[in-house]
Amino acid sequence: MTRQAKQSAPPADDSTGVPHILTFDVEEYFQVEAAADGGTRPEQWDSFEKRLAPCVERILRLLSDHGASATFFVLGWVARHERDVVRMIAKAGHEIASHGMYHGMLGNLTPEQFRCELLDSRGLLEDISGNPVVGFRAPTFSITHKTAWAIDVLAEAGYKYDSSVFPIRHDRYGVPDAPRFAHRAVGPGGGEILEIPPLTLRAMGMNWPVGGGGYLRLLPVWFVVKALKKAEKSKHAGMIYLHPWELDPDQPVLPMSRLARWRHRVNLERTEQKLQRMMRDFKFLGVSQSMHTLTTNAKQTYSYGSPGQS
Numbered sequence: 001m002t003r004q005a006k007q008s009a010p011p012a013d014d015s016t017g018v019p020h021i022l023t024f025d026v027e028e029y030f031q032v033e034a035a036a037d038g039g040t041r042p043e044q045w046d047s048f049e050k051r052l053a054p055c056v057e058r059i060l061r062l063l064s065d066h067g068a069s070a071t072f073f074v075l076g077w078v079a080r081h082e083r084d085v086v087r088m089i090a091k092a093g094h095e096i097a098s099h100g101m102y103h104g105m106l107g108n109l110t111p112e113q114f115r116c117e118l119l120d121s122r123g124l125l126e127d128i129s130g131n132p133v134v135g136f137r138a139p140t141f142s143i144t145h146k147t148a149w150a151i152d153v154l155a156e157a158g159y160k161y162d163s164s165v166f167p168i169r170h171d172r173y174g175v176p177d178a179p180r181f182a183h184r185a186v187g188p189g190g191g192e193i194l195e196i197p198p199l200t201l202r203a204m205g206m207n208w209p210v211g212g213g214g215y216l217r218l219l220p221v222w223f224v225v226k227a228l229k230k231a232e233k234s235k236h237a238g239m240i241y242l243h244p245w246e247l248d249p250d251q252p253v254l255p256m257s258r259l260a261r262w263r264h265r266v267n268l269e270r271t272e273q274k275l276q277r278m279m280r281d282f283k284f285l286g287v288s289q290s291m292h293t294l295t296t297n298a299k300q301t302y303s304y305g306s307p308g309q310s
């Protein structure tokens, strides 16, 4: 069966057929923020065992088996040091987008440094993939009210969409009152971009994180399925995010705090099973393939530049 034919197959359940969005942040296990907090520095990255390529290969096989497509937000460092990973993803027909260069949270960068990371990572990724790069995700969802200047920088650099805001309350990131689905984000300088937040569930007057990483690994799969169905009922695409290292329970243990280690490793051995279940029950596409619907449905505009907020 051709890839195209697989993608047009109807979903396996009674869903309304709204395609959801599947994304992967393509970085090594030693590049996560928790490892940086534990003392692992970018200067040391080259000395660690690289484990990304086989994980990405496995993900590409799973996507192909289920006729799904995805967007891969690739770290510039990975593009520079593991070019074959980018080639492999592009060759399989999936969208490549940027995850910055060195995985620094935006609060630790100046607007000028951020602009350079956007241009450098895009240049590398476009060179290798041969396709335009129009999307960005900040490391650790680090666009907040404090770093809203990044929206202006993204718009000015010509990016078409961003997926860096988690509309929840969290100790390190989050904009709890931001819209839960795709919307127009406006920066303090008036720059505008399409913003696509990860899947959340609204309950007890709060937004609860559901759509990826440690949350998705921790929650029972029926809960994630329920959140996706709820999104469908309101005609919205739910956005799921995962990392290739989350399909690698045998990765080395790095120095980090006990809480960070637990967050990083909880249920790693079940990620693949959950991903398969979601792809069995729902139709998933990458962002660019859904761009028309996302843009049409993005009726809300939200200003991130309001001073004095978290």
Ligand SMILES: [Zn+2]
Binding pocket: 025, 027, 099, 103, 138, 139, 140
């Ligand atoms: Zn990341």
